[in-house]
Amino acid sequence: MELVDRLRQGDRRALARILTLLERQEPEARRLSAALHRLAGPAHTVGVTGPPGAGKSTLIARLVAALRQRPQTVAVVAIDPSSPLTGGALLGDRVRMTDLTGDPGVFVRSLAARGGRGGLADVVGDFLTALAAAGFERILIETVGAGQDQVEVADLVHTTLVVEPPGLGDEIQALKAGLLEVADLFVVNKADREGAAQTAAILRQMLRLGPRRPWEPPVLLTTATTGQGVEAVVAALDQHRAHLLRSGEWSRVEERRAASTIRRLAQRRLWRRLEAALPPDRWTTLVQAVAARQTDPHHAADELLRALGLPPEEPPPD
Amino acid sequence: MSERRIRVLVAKPGLDGHDRGAKVIARALRDAGMEVIYTGIRQTPAMIAEAAAQEDVDVVGLSILSGAHLELVPRVMAELRARGLDHVLVVVGGIIPETDVPLLQQHGVAAVFGPGTPLPTIIDFIRQHAPLRQASGGTG
Numbered sequence: 270m271e272l273v274d275r276l277r278q279g280d281r282r283a284l285a286r287i288l289t290l291l292e293r294q295e296p297e298a299r300r301l302s303a304a305l306h307r308l309a310g311p312a313h314t315v316g317v318t319g320p321p322g323a324g325k326s327t328l329i330a331r332l333v334a335a336l337r338q339r340p341q342t343v344a345v346v347a348i349d350p351s352s353p354l355t356g357g358a359l360l361g362d363r364v365r366m367t368d369l370t371g372d373p374g375v376f377v378r379s380l381a382a383r384g385g386r387g388g389l390a391d392v393v394g395d396f397l398t399a400l401a402a403a404g405f406e407r408i409l410i411e412t413v414g415a416g417q418d419q420v421e422v423a424d425l426v427h428t429t430l431v432v433e434p435p436g437l438g439d440e441i442q443a444l445k446a447g448l449l450e451v452a453d454l455f456v457v458n459k460a461d462r463e464g465a466a467q468t469a470a471i472l473r474q475m476l477r478l479g480p481r482r483p484w485e486p487p488v489l490l491t492t493a494t495t496g497q498g499v500e501a502v503v504a505a506l507d508q509h510r511a512h513l514l515r516s517g518e519w520s521r522v523e524e525r526r527a528a529s530t531i532r533r534l535a536q537r538r539l540w541r542r543l544e545a546a547l548p549p550d551r552w553t554t555l556v557q558a559v560a561a562r563q564t565d566p567h568h569a570a571d572e573l574l575r576a577l578g579l580p581p582e583e584p585p586p587d
Numbered sequence: 588m589s590e591r592r593i594r595v596l597v598a599k600p601g602l603d604g605h606d607r608g609a610k611v612i613a614r615a616l617r618d619a620g621m622e623v624i625y626t627g628i629r630q631t632p633a634m635i636a637e638a639a640a641q642e643d644v645d646v647v648g649l650s651i652l653s654g655a656h657l658e659l660v661p662r663v664m665a666e667l668r669a670r671g672l673d674h675v676l677v678v679v680g681g682i683i684p685e686t687d688v689p690l691l692q693q694h695g696v697a698a699v700f701g702p703g704t705p706l707p708t709i710i711d712f713i714r715q716h717a718p719l720r721q722a723s724g725g726t727g
Contacts, residue, residue, distance in 0.1 A: 282640055282672075285641055293591060352617065355618055355619065356592065357592070357618060357619060357622065358617060358623065359625060361624075363624060364626060367630065367634060370634040370637050371637055377641055378641055
């Protein structure tokens with residue numbers, strides 16, 4: 270665990286190397302992840318999500334600069350999609366964050382989402398743990414926010430910040446149905462453009478229509494390119510963090526994250542056991558039998574359980 | 588997730604603001620299945636090396652059109668070495684006179700690709716040389 274010791278001493282090269290091992294889920298990753306989990310401090314984790322072009326990277330660069338004035342150490346994980354065809358990825362979020370490079374209190378890492386083939390939430394969870402163990406006080410995760418794997422990422426953070434560009438009119442109703450429940454903070458960016466105030470007004474109105482919650486998500490306006498409004502966003506992040514700690518919600522977030530991580534790991538391990546326990550080709554013949562309607566998916570699933578020596582989930586129907 | 592994808596940092600040191608070539612390369616490497624971190628124009632050697640360290644890349648590709656390569660490249664190499672990144676494969680693209688190529692290679696540059704180099708040539712070179720370095724170093 271020489272790498273872990275170096276990470277704890279602030280060696281950024283060791284941190285970078287550990288992130289690579291965790292990302293590749295190399296054999297060492299499991300030991301690293303376990304060791305780091307016990308060392309991770311109480312970092313405030315913030316998911317920054319929103320559609321492409323909303324200005325997430327530019328806003329994050331401003332947020333980091335403002336947090337550095339406190340001074341707090343900040344890590345950023347910027348997630349970009351992978352090409353479903355080649356598996357390659359173009360990770361361009363650093364372009365907006367170049368002013369941060371060279372500050373030892375800031376660490377930026379790009380991560381390819383790898384086309385939703387699963388595992389992204391595991392990797393992000395391990396990244397959060399490693400960055401917290403390295404002593405970063407705030408960790409920002411930038412995601413596009415679409416797709417199941419990115420929803421799983423939202424489950425890992427304390428605070429979800431949704432960035433919207435102005436100009437969403439009536440369509441906001443349909444678009445935002447899911448985000449209204451998960452957002453702790455809305456930012457309408459590009460406030461210098463037409464329709465920003467209106468977009469904010471629509472969001473506030475929709476939030477009022479929902480059930481009253483202990484935390485009312487604020488709707489803030491920013492112009493990330495100039496820095497206008499960024500201080501208010503930092504203040505809102507602080508308020509949400511304080512709310513979580515005061516209400517006991519902080520522990521519930523940690524427990525939710527622990528639960529989803531344990532569940533994912535156990536599911537994957539069970540599945541690997543299952544694959545190993547099945548006779549060769551049994552999976553293929555089972556799939557073909559269900560597709561040809563010679564049997565049904567429920568009986569097929571029970572057969573998989575039997576391969577692990579488990580009884581069927583329910584008595585078979587008569 | 589256990590597959591290893593080659594990670595490449597594409598950077599433009601110096602003051603010239605023409606990044607079309609860098610973007611073409613970045614996209615071609617992505618389409619070849621690599622993970623490409625693009626950092627934009629006007630990067631200092633220290634910024635490039637720091638980004639390469641944080642991103643733990645296997646390859647750094649420098650695009651230089653300004654003619655300042657003899658000044659910029661040795662500084663980038665020194666900044667990389669200062670961060671323990673000796674294993675990183677460094678390639679340079681841009682307008683580099685033939686006579687300067689050996690000088691850059693003496694500083695540790697693995698290859699120089701001039702204007703008109705076919706993209707597959709660059710992709711193949713990186714594929715052939717980056718994994719070797721991945722296996723031989725990088726934990727240090």
